[in-house]
Amino acid sequence: MATGADLTPEASAADHVRGSLDAPVVITEFADFECSYCGDAFDVLEAIREKYLGRIALVFRHYPLSMHPHAAAAAEAAEAAGQAGKFWEMHDKLFHNQQALTKPNLLTFADAIGVDADAVESAIERRTYRGRIDRDVKSGDLSGVEGTPALFVNGCTYDGDVSVQALSAVIDRALTPGTEATV
Numbered sequence: 001m002a003t004g005a006d007l008t009p010e011a012s013a014a015d016h017v018r019g020s021l022d023a024p025v026v027i028t029e030f031a032d033f034e035c036s037y038c039g040d041a042f043d044v045l046e047a048i049r050e051k052y053l054g055r056i057a058l059v060f061r062h063y064p065l066s067m068h069p070h071a072a073a074a075a076e077a078a079e080a081a082g083q084a085g086k087f088w089e090m091h092d093k094l095f096h097n098q099q100a101l102t103k104p105n106l107l108t109f110a111d112a113i114g115v116d117a118d119a120v121e122s123a124i125e126r127r128t129y130r131g132r133i134d135r136d137v138k139s140g141d142l143s144g145v146e147g148t149p150a151l152f153v154n155g156c157t158y159d160g161d162v163s164v165q166a167l168s169a170v171i172d173r174a175l176t177p178g179t180e181a182t183v
Contacts, residue, residue: 010028010155011026011028011057011059015028015059015060015061016059016060016061016082016087016088016091017057017058017059018049018057018058018059018060018088019049019054019056019057019058020057021057022057023054023055023056023057024055024056024174024175025052025055025056025057025153025154025171025174025175026056026057026059026153026154026155027045027048027056027057027058027059027151027152027153027158027167028059028061028151028152028155029041029045029058029059029060029061029149029150029151029152030061030062030063030136030139030140030143030145030148030149030150030151031060031061031062031063031148031149031150032062032063032064032065032068032071032148033064033070033071033074033075033078033091033094033095033098033101034064034065034068034069034070034071034074034098034101035065035068035071035148035149036098037148037149037162038095038148038149039095039098040162041149041151041162042092042095044162044163044164044167045058047164048164048167048168048171051164051168052171052175055171055175056171060087060091061136061139061140062075062078062079062132062133062136062137063136063137063140063145063148063150064133064137065147065148070101070102071101072127072133073101073103073106073124074094074101074106075129075133076120076123076124076127076128076129076130076133077090077094077106077109077110077120077123077124078090078091078094079123079128079129079132079133080110080115080119080120080122080123080124080128080129081110081113081115081120083119084114084115084116084119086113086114086115089113090109090110090113090115093109093112093113094109097109103121103124106120106124107120107121143157144157149162151167153167153170153171153174154174158170
């Protein structure tokens with residue numbers, strides 16, 4: 001069952017996290033694997049992660065949009081991979097192959113990262129992780145998310161340009177002693 005803390009943009013141990021939640025800057029992203037804007041944000045967040053290695057954490061939450069016919073299945077595939085300890089490998093594979101998120105391709109991606117394709121297929125068909133995905137969506141809804149990608153920096157809505165330059169300015173302020181990130 002989701003707790004109140006799980007339903008805010010503040011990251012928790014229940015999230016998919018790259019880095020440490022003890023990092024001075026935590027960026028929470030609500031995204032849809034089929035959203036082209038999320039694909040652009042993926043590239044930006046990867047550059048940010050490399051630039052600030054060890055000083056930031058990236059948190060991913062699902063927000064599949066109904067207009068994207070493969071988004072929910074992709075989220076299920078990512079969660080199934082997560083059960084095998086390979087959420088981020090699948091996450092990356094999905095964003096690198098956004099134009100190919102059909103079920104057969106999702107199963108091929110699972111094989112490619114060493115995850116049991118039958119388990120992924122079962123998760124997709126049975127919607128095994130729907131509760132987890134719905135929890136993320138509810139968290140986004142309660143946080144004011146209206147589209148993807150939606151970013152939060154240290155729990156505050158980020159409405160700026162999703163670029164390395166713009167996010168770096170916010171992160172640099174947050175990393176400067178005596179200042180807070182203004183987003």
